[in-house]
Amino acid sequence: MDSEVAKKQVQEILDASGDGDARLVPILLAIQAKFGYLPQDAIKQVGEYLKISPGEIYSVASFYAHFKLKPIGKRHITVCRGTACHIRGAPQILEEISKVIGVKEGETSEDMEYTLETVACIGCCALAPALKINEAVHGNVTTRSARTMFTAIKKGEKRG
Ligand code: FES
Structure with a gap:
């Protein structure tokens, strides 16, 4: 800045x-x-x-959870850890994303490309398990689809 x-x-x-x-x-x-x-x-x-x-x-x-006290990455990934998402595999999805992008929960990659966080509920429980990449909601995510999505993003084939 x-x-x-x-x-x-x-x-x-x-x-x-x-x-x-x-x-x-x-x-x-x-x-x-x-x-x-x-x-x-x-x-x-x-x-x-x-x-x-x-x-x-x-x-x-x-x-207010909305306020960020640290800079966030270009892709702000928010994985829902609410009950509906949790019971449908959110913890495993979070782990998979973390592995693919190499960022732990609550952290931002050194290149400021990714911030990975969890949130109590994204507000679309019918689509559980759900996550957001910036403002875009992705529902019915699986560990497999998460791996595919983030591998593609990492390769620059898909913009999140
Ligand atoms: S519990 Fe995940 S969207 Fe509501």
């Missing part, structure tokens, strides 16, 4: 945030929309602007 450019972008978000105590979450949403996560410097800048401590901002940000 280019710090001067980023600082200016964060300032634009702050300037457009208006007044009132309820603006912290919308500001954080706008920053994450811009950078894909909440950079440490941005949190500091928000704290200075709103006159609240970075600790308070981190506590709000960590309350």
Whole structure:
């Protein structure tokens, strides 16, 4: 992240945030929309602007699962670990994906290509087991189809 450019972008978000105590979450949403996560410097800048401590901002940000405190990969893979998906093989699917892309749950590949995470429910339990690659939902996944899909993505034959 280019710090001067980023600082200016964060300032634009702050300037457009208006007044009132309820603006912290919308500001954080706008920053994450811009950078894909909440950079440490941005949190500091928000704290200075709103006159609240970075600790308070981190506590709000960590309350909402939506906020990312670390940069995420180009392909954000979210495997559902909800009950419907779990009983239909989500743990094995997660393991298979992890093997294929070489990234453990909760981690991002060094080349920033993949982030692999789990979530309590994607919201399409009828398609269990399900996963998301960025915003695209894939349902009725099997270990085999997951292996095929991620092997293809890795080879650049298919865009996730
Ligand atoms: S439990 Fe997996 S989508 Fe709901």
